[in-house]
Amino acid sequence: REVQASQRSVAIIAEMIHTASLVHDDVIDDANSRRGKRTLNQIWGERKAVLAGDFILSAASVALARIGNTTIISVLTQVIEDLVRGEFLQLGSKENENERFAHYLEKTFKKTASLIANSCKAVSILGCPDPKVHEIAYQYGKNVGIAFQLIDDVLDFTSCADHLGKPTAADLKLGLATGPVLFACRQFPEMNAMIMRRFSKPGDVERARKYVLQSDGVQQTTYLAQRYCHAATREIRKLRPSPEREALVHLTQMVLMRDK
Template structure:
């Protein structure tokens, strides 16, 4: 009984610490120096936003009892220190900004801090000495040290925070929230293949889509163009994720209604049709030559016919959506079409300053890629009877997974061969697009800025930009960004009741990251 009482007291104390710290972080995201006392020895002795917040030498100072402070961060707010530190693997706390003192008491205090934030803490792996005042080395992540990655991600955080204030768009959800602390370490491994798990739901999905497209027209050429990319050669990634979430939530909700499962499978089909229609339109706009290892659709037919075929795929998808007779789901997926058009339009333009470019890039990436996955998952959640909180969880899982998927895609454009990708290497640069690796590379090589503004149109621009990206840490930082979003998706999936499908949602994050290998 005494042990139980002690455990209850510890849990209550931890909950109080968490609530207090969360309130502190919300009330003092930067600005004038602020402090709060949360407990005595063994707890958080003090939390200080050390003046000015982002960009002005501020940081977070933590002390345990009378021990000297640990300095975490040189250019971050308390919020970002708590948010980002657990992401860096070994040497977590040590590697944001300046090296820290590594006394045993300080490490204990840091552990309390991150536990109170709902985050994970990893003992620094390269401690030179354990006495007070010793310094901790930054371990190496690829070719970039954790410190350099931290500095760049801190810079990225500044930009996304600014974008959050100015845009207030769903793509930025989570960046300004205390609830975005991430677990550390590798993505959990399960011996599950989502495609095998969903074989019954997925094996006929392309055939069913082709039947729906063919059923709605008697025009043979229109039908031939429209079904061209539904030949079964695609990964069916979006239908797979939609059905995983549907099955996971149905298990979570104890819902075995076959009509609901059929409706959710319709959402999976609709998501693949919307995605494919966007590929058809992209091929026209970009004047592509190849996709999925074969000639792109606009090479085989003229642009006018191909454009109409893309519109036709969307119209058939809209008919399937109307058959569901569910107003909320119709509204959710209609937002996807709005986002797709706006995202494509944004891709045709650029911004002059670095801050504007990152905001522009993130918003465009959400609208063109992540919105479809996020809203499809929200739609299957609504059909399962999930409450607003679970529907939002599904949305956020899809948003993070979709962003990570696109970041990896942007990375592969620089590291994969045209044979492996099924499309030309450096395709984005040739289209005048500055993706994450280029934007990160700008921090080391400012000469990229005028190239971005002229969309790499001058002779030698593409080759030089490609070279500078590989000389910078842009690829490592993009990998880090993708991993961060996959880990957040894992954290969200972990809140769903355990089942083979819930485990599949976790495995999908690993699938997305493994595309980088």
């Protein structure tokens, strides 16, 4: 089937929301580079960067209103709420190890996977009246989105800055414990104290990175990403066979194989 204009608009809106969130993230993190280029906050300063992110969001809102479908508006505005809630979750941490991992996955969903899940759902709503298809699309996007972020967290430890387009160990420097760190903590319990103080003492970042690379944290996080991709594949295979379905299956492999 041909892609509808409204479905194409959803893709554009999703990209605009994503871009705005990156601009705002770079301000919050005081980041210097993004995808190998200077961030807007480095070029224009924080105030103009915040306004630029706000402008992109406002343009996305106008485009969303033009679709003229209240269900789609509800689905995609949920993404913006999740992004903000995810940012608040990122500011906190949990003392209990099990709660900490659940907290990490919830934050990952809200900051990354919600955008993909709800965008997939919105496109399916515009193309098909069956609620079962909408749920399949949502679950596919959710699982792909979580896997994407898990691999992103792995690359923070395994890729070089020039190739990645942003500084490595960036999350540790921001005080964030991602999947590889949380898995490594199970082998090196002394990391618990570093996690709770958000790697704020001199030498914490270097020691934590060393522990991660000595542990199976990277491998365990990669394995978890594989599980999420397998779940996404199971969901999308519930749809009837088509070239589009197989392209979405292939996309899960691209997520796992990416190196930047």
